[in-house]
Amino acid sequence: MKGHTIALCGGVGGAKLAFGLTRALAPDDLTIVVNTGDDFIHLGLHVSPDIDTVAYSLSDLADRERGWGLAGETWAFMDSLKRLGGESWFNLGDRDLAMHVERTRRLAAGESLSQVTATLTTALGIAHRVVPMSDESVRTIIQTADGELPFQRYFVGEQCRPVVTGVRFAGAERARPSPAFAAALARSDLAAVIVCPSNPYLSIDPILAVPGVRAGLAGLSAPIVAVSPIVGGRAIKGPAAKLMRELGVEPGSAAVGRHYGGLLDGLVIDETDRADAAELRALALEPLVARSVMKNDEDRFRLARETIAFATELARPAAGSRRVS
Amino acid sequence: MKGHTIALCGGVGGAKLAFGLTRALAPDDLTIVVNTGDDFIHLGLHVSPDIDTVAYSLSDLADRERGWGLAGETWAFMDSLKRLGGESWFNLGDRDLAMHVERTRRLAAGESLSQVTATLTTALGIAHRVVPMSDESVRTIIQTADGELPFQRYFVGEQCRPVVTGVRFAGAERARPSPAFAAALARSDLAAVIVCPSNPYLSIDPILAVPGVRAGLAGLSAPIVAVSPIVGGRAIKGPAAKLMRELGVEPGSAAVGRHYGGLLDGLVIDETDRADAAELRALALEPLVARSVMKNDEDRFRLARETIAFATELARPAAGSRRVS
Numbered sequence: 041m042k043g044h045t046i047a048l049c050g051g052v053g054g055a056k057l058a059f060g061l062t063r064a065l066a067p068d069d070l071t072i073v074v075n076t077g078d079d080f081i082h083l084g085l086h087v088s089p090d091i092d093t094v095a096y097s098l099s100d101l102a103d104r105e106r107g108w109g110l111a112g113e114t115w116a117f118m119d120s121l122k123r124l125g126g127e128s129w130f131n132l133g134d135r136d137l138a139m140h141v142e143r144t145r146r147l148a149a150g151e152s153l154s155q156v157t158a159t160l161t162t163a164l165g166i167a168h169r170v171v172p173m174s175d176e177s178v179r180t181i182i183q184t185a186d187g188e189l190p191f192q193r194y195f196v197g198e199q200c201r202p203v204v205t206g207v208r209f210a211g212a213e214r215a216r217p218s219p220a221f222a223a224a225l226a227r228s229d230l231a232a233v234i235v236c237p238s239n240p241y242l243s244i245d246p247i248l249a250v251p252g253v254r255a256g257l258a259g260l261s262a263p264i265v266a267v268s269p270i271v272g273g274r275a276i277k278g279p280a281a282k283l284m285r286e287l288g289v290e291p292g293s294a295a296v297g298r299h300y301g302g303l304l305d306g307l308v309i310d311e312t313d314r315a316d317a318a319e320l321r322a323l324a325l326e327p328l329v330a331r332s333v334m335k336n337d338e339d340r341f342r343l344a345r346e347t348i349a350f351a352t353e354l355a356r357p358a359a360g361s362r363r364v365s
Numbered sequence: 366m367k368g369h370t371i372a373l374c375g376g377v378g379g380a381k382l383a384f385g386l387t388r389a390l391a392p393d394d395l396t397i398v399v400n401t402g403d404d405f406i407h408l409g410l411h412v413s414p415d416i417d418t419v420a421y422s423l424s425d426l427a428d429r430e431r432g433w434g435l436a437g438e439t440w441a442f443m444d445s446l447k448r449l450g451g452e453s454w455f456n457l458g459d460r461d462l463a464m465h466v467e468r469t470r471r472l473a474a475g476e477s478l479s480q481v482t483a484t485l486t487t488a489l490g491i492a493h494r495v496v497p498m499s500d501e502s503v504r505t506i507i508q509t510a511d512g513e514l515p516f517q518r519y520f521v522g523e524q525c526r527p528v529v530t531g532v533r534f535a536g537a538e539r540a541r542p543s544p545a546f547a548a549a550l551a552r553s554d555l556a557a558v559i560v561c562p563s564n565p566y567l568s569i570d571p572i573l574a575v576p577g578v579r580a581g582l583a584g585l586s587a588p589i590v591a592v593s594p595i596v597g598g599r600a601i602k603g604p605a606a607k608l609m610r611e612l613g614v615e616p617g618s619a620a621v622g623r624h625y626g627g628l629l630d631g632l633v634i635d636e637t638d639r640a641d642a643a644e645l646r647a648l649a650l651e652p653l654v655a656r657s658v659m660k661n662d663e664d665r666f667r668l669a670r671e672t673i674a675f676a677t678e679l680a681r682p683a684a685g686s687r688r689v690s
Contacts, residue, residue: 084409084470116439120463124488126470134459138445145409145451163449 043231050243060344368556375568385669
């Protein structure tokens, strides 16, 4: 693909495709914009779970079996903290902890989250741009029948058990796209936006909730394609399908397409969901049927290449004909 | 000994005697007052090196070979922090880190250092009272020919290499003795004050610099005895002897006695320094010759018992005859 690509990304599933994209595109040709709605202050430390998941995936330090955190991680800090009666519902590994301590220290010293993220990802050997969606605080709040829960309390503390009635993004109205995100959106050579297979409600919606982002995307001439995180009516990982049902939506590729409204030009769906292609076309959404479950590096690389090629295809007829949601 | 004992204590050497004292005295009969002049904010965390050394010694979690930190400590956090380009001159072990994180979190939530210290030492299974000298910030500053250095920069960062021209205690003028320290000083049943074999200039002087402490000690009828940290003209550990020479004082038990001015009634000196006894008597300081190098638990326990017995001896004639420095 000639020109620049923006990837919108959440945690684990999105990070896998981001890994593939970094193997397919040169560092100058890709900006990976990461959800920070999951960020929270824990034990006085600024934790950015999705940024760290992406950073660990791209630097190949991630634990692939557990699905989060670092490979070979140790837990001496948590053991000791438990002994001291500290909060132990959110696990922080010994190596992982260095990211949070150093991030917190730099933020306290006046650096922006973008600056801190650039420093930390560079230190991990990542050549590609990994940027927060915003340098301002946006906090995903899960609304349930029993009241509101901060995201990590829902996701980790309650392990997604509460029935979700809605999601809101506290502080979003005062946020701005991070400088690198805004700059990428404004590039004249922007060739594609790829929405990674992350949870649409919990990982991508926070990015879209930052003022200016949705309109900015809608106004692009470059194609926007998403990879569905729902395969065979189930989320590959995480609570997406459960949450869709709780919100009254039948989990499926078509529902993902509808959720993004008119924003997308194309949706990559798994072979399992081949039958959904017609419904997507009826939504004026071009489907690409692919093997979208990424089990190894080859899967990640192949899906990245196919998604890039799909966007390149769509760029030809679709330019200038964007529907605004 | 009947009645209450106060121990004034710095880091490693003092903690060894404090350990012995906790084996000789019941929890209600001992208040261990710890130097906090070494405290500092590192990586955004409140580190209290002497409190932690005492806590680890009393809970028998300390690494006895290395002389600081926890036995079986691991260093994954530091490895990771170095990789991220973080400050690595001060080592924080994975388990040790939990103390700093939990202390910092509780202080930020509004607890006093006394409250935090009580919670953390209790969690480590310590029944005796370990209290900071003050809840206010007092910071030991090392004056050198090349300017001033915060204590840990001198002690750890520069490994005590700079030539010391003086020591000052920033903030001391606004500090007060911690509530438990003040309460212990005011007890009608106070039977003895034991100055542990810690560095007089760097570990005990900060305690004496807290307004009211020196006068409070001078006004006591209970005897005050110190254990000399200098044996055979050398410090058992740390920079005491080097520092004394740099300040123009010949390192020795007599110099330790003189340094504390008229505050002491007795000084425990090592067998090696038996010849100093006469000089101490000339200073109106009762000497006790003992084996004061503590290599194992038996040494700690024996020296604690001998020091307590020594104070008990001194209590008889010395009551009411305190010299005020």
